[in-house]
Amino acid sequence: MRLELFIALRHIRSRKRQTLLSVAAIGIAVMILMVSQAFMAGFTQELYGTTVDQLPHVVVTPQENEDYIHLYKNIVSNINSMDGVVAASPYLVGEASFKFKDKSRNVFIKGVIPSAEDTVARTSRDIVKGDFNQLEYTRNTIIIGTALAEKLEVQPGDVVEVSFPDANPLSLEVIGVFDTGTPLDETLAYSSLQTAQDFFGTQDVINGISLRIVDFNQDREIANGIKTLGYNAKGWTENNPEILRTIAIEKSSNTITLGFILLIASFGVVSTLNMAVMSKIKEIGILRAMGVEASGIRMIFLLESSILGLAGALAGVVSGAALALAIGSYPMPEEFYGISSIPVIVRFTDVMTIILIVFLLNLAAGIYPAQRAARLDPVEAIASH
Structure with missing residues (x-):
């Protein structure tokens, strides 16, 4: 020592x-x-x-001066083949007016492919009534949030009248309820992609693609790779900087x-x-x-x-x-x-x-x-x- x-x-x-x-x-x-x-x-x-973990890690949107993404199936296939991408979920989202008896609310209706959306956003974990995947096998059906269900006073099995200017009015059956504990419970409803396309009167198009990636810290790199395909893409760090x-x-x-x-x-x-x-x-x-x-x-x-x-x-x-x-x-x-x-x-x-x-x-x-x-x-x- x-x-x-x-x-x-x-x-x-x-x-x-x-x-x-x-x-x-x-x-x-x-x-x-x-x-x-x-x-x-x-x-x-x-x-x-x-x-x-519940947000889309990357969101793809249409090209400049375009409202929709056309031929999206090829794009989704190309994105799914990229290294680091777990799944891609195409969707069509827009405003709609829900009415049940004397109650009405303006919300967003999001048409999705349930299996792809669940892989990206793990939506089925938030379902408290019904089955999210049932949207894939039924037409003219929706799943709404708990807050919206309370405002409209509806239960699974009830039929809601859905309309909006320049849209095709539909009668949609409530087949489930989700609870995220966020404002989305009052402002969002899910339908199948085909039902949303019928309602908005569009062809087989979408206006967005949600992605889940292996490492969410690489969102900017994946987004930059998608931009080479000619589409706008942003990672969650750009969409949610807060x-x-x-x-x-x-x-x-x-x-x-x-x-x-x-x-x-x-x-x-x-x-x-x-x-x-x-x-x-x-x-x-x-x-x-x-x-x-x-x-x-x-x-x-x-x-x-x-x-x-x-x-x-x-x-x-x-x-x-x-x-x-x-x-x-x-x-x-x-x-x-x-x-x-x-x-x-x-x-x-x-x-x-x-x-x-x-x-x-x-x-x-x-x-x-x-x-x-x-x-x-x-x-x-x-x-x-």
């Missing part, structure tokens, strides 16, 4: 109370940082799971706040080491008189700072991870926005990053008291006591 490390450990052991307070201050700050980081990771994954902004704002505010907490804890180490320098002036003078270089004295206090920072970081990440997992296992009320428990994720990379940052931060915090100790004149230091 090198002399500097031996002396640093002796100093730490001789000041048990100050050592415990310093480690505790760092540990509490790191614990807060660890819990917050676990919540942030869980929040991000939950946000992706409840939004991005999701990324929300995550970025949360991360930034979280990082700034917790950074100040760590700085405050690090100043505790500076204070402790300054007190150590003041109380060990004579010992520092004796060591210098015995031939220990100034760099050796500096190394002693830097080692103390590093050991205190590392001990606090390890204690903080262990207690923080345990606390985060304990909070995450606590069940939430069923009505709490559909979340069964607080989303928490403890990642190994976060643990190692926090330990490294705290270690380096406390090492930097120890530079001033270490430099101060190294500059002491040995004769004056011995004579002063």
